[in-house]
Amino acid sequence: xxxxxxxxxxxxxGASRRFALTVAVACAxxxxxxxxxxxxxxxxxxxxxxxxxxxxxxxxATATALGEVSYHRTTAWALAVVPVFWLMSWWWAxxxxxxxxxxxxxxxxxxxxxxxxxxVALLRYPNAVLSTRYEQVYFAAMxxxxxxGKITIALVSEPEWDGxxxxxxxxxxxxxRVLHDTLVSVFYVxxxxxAVLMLFLLLAKLRRARGMDRLDSMPVIVAAxxxxxxxxxxxxxxxxxxxxxxxxxxxxxxxxAALVTPLAFLMTVLRRKLxxxxxxDLVVRIAGAPTVVYVQSELRRALQDPSLTLWVWLAEExxxxxxxxxxHRQPHETGGWLVTIRASSGEHxxxxxxxxxxxxxxxxxxxxxxxxxxxxxxxxxxxxxxxSRTRIATVAVDExxxxxxxxxxxxxxxxLAASASLGAARVKAPESSxxxxxxxxxREDLRTALGELRQLARGIHPAVLSQSGLLPAIEDVAERLxxxxxxxxxxxxxxxxxxxxxYFLACEALTNAVKHAEARRVSVSVQAHDIxxxxxxxxxxxxxxxxxxxxxxxxxxxxxxALGGTLTIDSSAGCGTSIRAVVPCA
Amino acid sequence: MRVALADDxxxxxxxxxxxxxxxxxxVAFEARDATALLTLVEADPPNAVIVDIRxxxxxxxxxxxxxxxxxxxxxxxxxxxxxxxxxxxxxxxxLAGGGHGVGYLLKDRVDDVSALVxxxxxxxxxxxxxxxxxxxxxxxxxxxxxxxxxxxxxEHDVLRHMAEGRSNAxxxxxxxxxARTVEAHVASxxxxxxxxxxxxxxxxxxxVLTWLRATVQKT
Numbered sequence: 128x129x130x131x132x133x134x135x136x137x138x139x140x141g142a143s144r145r146f147a148l149t150v151a152v153a154c155a156x157x158x159x160x161x162x163x164x165x166x167x168x169x170x171x172x173x174x175x176x177x178x179x180x181x182x183x184x185x186x187x188a189t190a191t192a193l194g195e196v197s198y199h200r201t202t203a204w205a206l207a208v209v210p211v212f213w214l215m216s217w218w219w220a221x222x223x224x225x226x227x228x229x230x231x232x233x234x235x236x237x238x239x240x241x242x243x244x245x246x247v248a249l250l251r252y253p254n255a256v257l258s259t260r261y262e263q264v265y266f267a268a269m270x271x272x273x274x275x276g277k278i279t280i281a282l283v284s285e286p287e288w289d290g291x292x293x294x295x296x297x298x299x300x301x302x303x304r305v306l307h308d309t310l311v312s313v314f315y316v317x318x319x320x321x322a323v324l325m326l327f328l329l330l331a332k333l334r335r336a337r338g339m340d341r342l343d344s345m346p347v348i349v350a351a352x353x354x355x356x357x358x359x360x361x362x363x364x365x366x367x368x369x370x371x372x373x374x375x376x377x378x379x380x381x382x383x384a385a386l387v388t389p390l391a392f393l394m395t396v397l398r399r400k401l402x403x404x405x406x407x408d409l410v411v412r413i414a415g416a417p418t419v420v421y422v423q424s425e426l427r428r429a430l431q432d433p434s435l436t437l438w439v440w441l442a443e444e445x446x447x448x449x450x451x452x453x454x455h456r457q458p459h460e461t462g463g464w465l466v467t468i469r470a471s472s473g474e475h476x477x478x479x480x481x482x483x484x485x486x487x488x489x490x491x492x493x494x495x496x497x498x499x500x501x502x503x504x505x506x507x508x509x510x511x512x513x514x515s516r517t518r519i520a521t522v523a524v525d526e527x528x529x530x531x532x533x534x535x536x537x538x539x540x541x542x543l544a545a546s547a548s549l550g551a552a553r554v555k556a557p558e559s560s561x562x563x564x565x566x567x568x569x570r571e572d573l574r575t576a577l578g579e580l581r582q583l584a585r586g587i588h589p590a591v592l593s594q595s596g597l598l599p600a601i602e603d604v605a606e607r608l609x610x611x612x613x614x615x616x617x618x619x620x621x622x623x624x625x626x627x628x629x630y631f632l633a634c635e636a637l638t639n640a641v642k643h644a645e646a647r648r649v650s651v652s653v654q655a656h657d658i659x660x661x662x663x664x665x666x667x668x669x670x671x672x673x674x675x676x677x678x679x680x681x682x683x684x685x686x687x688x689a690l691g692g693t694l695t696i697d698s699s700a701g702c703g704t705s706i707r708a709v710v711p712c713a
Numbered sequence: 714m715r716v717a718l719a720d721d722x723x724x725x726x727x728x729x730x731x732x733x734x735x736x737x738x739x740v741a742f743e744a745r746d747a748t749a750l751l752t753l754v755e756a757d758p759p760n761a762v763i764v765d766i767r768x769x770x771x772x773x774x775x776x777x778x779x780x781x782x783x784x785x786x787x788x789x790x791x792x793x794x795x796x797x798x799x800x801x802x803x804x805x806x807x808l809a810g811g812g813h814g815v816g817y818l819l820k821d822r823v824d825d826v827s828a829l830v831x832x833x834x835x836x837x838x839x840x841x842x843x844x845x846x847x848x849x850x851x852x853x854x855x856x857x858x859x860x861x862x863x864x865x866x867x868e869h870d871v872l873r874h875m876a877e878g879r880s881n882a883x884x885x886x887x888x889x890x891x892a893r894t895v896e897a898h899v900a901s902x903x904x905x906x907x908x909x910x911x912x913x914x915x916x917x918x919x920x921v922l923t924w925l926r927a928t929v930q931k932t
Contacts, residue, residue, distance in 0.1 A: 161754075167833075228926050302853070362721050379909060409746055532772075535767075535797065536721075536722065539797060540722035540724055540725045541724055543728070543797075543820050543821070543823060544722065544724040544725045544728035544729075545728065545730045546728070546729025546732065546821065546823050546824035547725065547823040548728045548731055548732070549824055550728075550732045550735075550824045550825065550826045550829075551728070551731040551732040551734075551735040551826070552735075552821055553824075553826065554826055555733075555735060570824050573824065574821070574824070577821060581797075588799070590798060590843070591798055591800060594772075594773045594774070595773075595774075595800070595802065599800060601803070603798075603800070606850060606851070607850075621912075638793040670716050
């Protein structure tokens with residue numbers, strides 16, 4: 128598991144100036160070479176000259192730009208030699224006095240090599256390798272065919288038969304016009320066959336590519352197909368001896384088609400910039416992401432990797448969990464690129480399993496990892512806050528129950544024991560005596576004390592709630608109220624803190640209905656909900672209830688919040704009050 | 714009369730023992746939980762048992778469960794369940810077994826020995842006894858209801874005493890009425906409230922209590 132190196136922003140600025148200089152120099156050199164190579168056209172056919180000059184310059188510019196990424200350097204070199212061979216192939220048009228020594232032969236033998244190197248560059252992009260053996264065999268065979276084919280033809284021909292100056296140096300052994308023409312035909316058939324095979328290789332590559340790679344290679348493949356098809360047509364025209372004008376027009380057309388290639392690389396660069404901005408948006412989109420599922424789906428979208436999986440590290444359990452809640456000791460995937468997501472503190476948060484092809488997009492992945500880290504960190508903090516609130520709520524409920532138990536088993540039993548002893552004393556005391564009067568007074572005092580004690584205990588935590596649950600406990604409250612109470616309470620037990628929260632919510636709502644709303648009827652409904660308990664309390668009073676600071680309802684809202692639930696109050700004046708709480712519970 | 718006491722509070726058991734002995738009732742034994750109570754009853758069955766509803770180990774309804782067990786094993790034994798809280802649900806559950814010789818009293822009744830003795834005597838005689846406070850609360854809850862409005866004041870009183878578990882004779886004694894008059898009032902109450910069948914006195918208690926509770930929940 129490794130993190131891609133961080134990009135140093137300051138260096139990028141300096142590098143971009145150096146880069147511009149490199150491109151300018153490369154273009155100038157190529158431009159010069161093109162001006163010389165295409166010399167005869169500037170007077171006779173400037174359109175062809177301009178198109179081919181543009182082809183040469185744009186290829187070199189593209190190659191220089193691609194070479195900036197060390198990963199693509201070899202591909203860039205392959206692309207950079209394309210214009211050299213391309214321009215060499217035009218030397219046949221030179222004036223005879225320029226074709227010094229072996230220049231004409233070099234032009235003849237290597238002129239077609241642009242197709243080989245261009246093909247290599249296109250098929251290597253963006254993976255920077257020839258991914259199948261077929262591709263390697265194909266290019267070796269094609270290079271061999273072109274070089275050996277041309278040399279063989281030269282052995283049996285004079286230079287002027289191939290359009291060069293008769294005074295050029297030529298390795299002629301046994302000139303034979305018929306043999307030459309036959310070999311040339313065979314040579315063209317071979318090259319056209321290679322062009323057709325190239326189309327198949329491009330299609331196969333497109334089928335193999337996934338996600339980001341597919342999007343990256345699409346324009347390049349389209350360009351390569353265009354060049355291959357136009358090249359194939361041009362060669363076929365030569366093979367079938369079309370009129371010279373047609374062949375020249377097709378040659379110009381091929382040049383124009385070749386111009387598409389640098390455009391394709393440019394499109395890919397632009398597309399990557401867009402992808403990067405999509406990842407930048409990701410930070411904004413998932414910063415407050417509610418769930419891990421959402422983070423994962425956004426990452427999948429931004430990185431164009433539908434197989435991407437996010438494994439969240441559970442530090443307490445020392446396990447990884449995926450979005451389906453499956454737990455594993457290690458992110459459980461066959462293959463893929465594992466990238467660690469860390470919090471800003473360096474704490475291990477999760478692991479991303481990415482498609483291998485994304486290794487070629489380190490900057491993109493790094494941005495996505497940083498975004499995901501932020502989102503997960505915020506989530507972890509929220510979960511921690513919510514967990515600690517729930518813990519506090521649980522402790523509070525436990526503490527209340529303990530207090531109530533103490534009051535019940537301690538103070539209350541003592542007072543009741545005293546009542547019983549007084550009852551016994553009363554039996555023995557003489558009727559209508561002062562002793563009897565004193566006992567009766569003590570009995571009254573004890574009754575008051577017991578009543579007050581029970582009221583206190585009920586406010587802390589009603590015993591009936593712990594013993595029998597919500598239905599009897601709320602029934603108990605309802606029975607004491609001077610209004611009609613309709614109870615629809617599911618008779619089952621919930622978690623103690625959930626029961627306590629609902630009980631006090633019901634008490635608060637019922638008290639408000641009586642005291643403030645002057646309601647005549649009130650209904651309490653407690654039902655099971657998908658995620659827990661659904662409580663609705665409605666009255667027909669005058670409404671206007673709010674959970675203002677310090678009010679009883681605000682306290683209840685805090686309790687509900689602490690359990691991760693929601694409380695909504697609908698209480699417009701004159702329309703009664705409806706309070707609804709949904710509390711999560713197993 | 715010999716009674717057994719079961720309560721987990723030593724203090725309360727001591728107070729209760731002094732109270733019942735003061736009126737000449739013999740305490741057969743004391744137990745601090747339901748298991749001990751059942752074992753001791755097995756060895757030496759008393760006439761009646763006074764049992765706290767809330768006892769170890771869970772402090773929920775152990776006393777009630779023990780009462781139900783005792784009634785199934787010793788149908789003639791009076792069982793008086795004491796509770797700190799007036800839970801009508803528990804009272805109804807206790808009576809559901811037929812109400813024969815069972816009672817449900819609030820612990821507060823221990824400061825009024827006559828109420829306690831009255832309840833004890835009733836359960837020993839095979840009748841039922843429900844704490845007047847529980848009945849009073851249920852009836853107060855119904856004071857505003859249409860169903861209750863059809864009853865006369867006298868019928869109101871009769872209903873309350875019926876719910877407490879008194880027989881016609883007992884009601885007559887409490888209200889200073891003749892048995893025949895009480896009988897007429899009871900018939901009228903049953904007819905006005907639409908209660909299904911009169912059955913025996915104990916079933917009558919259950920019917921009245923259930924009606925009161927059901928009406929409270931329905932409203």
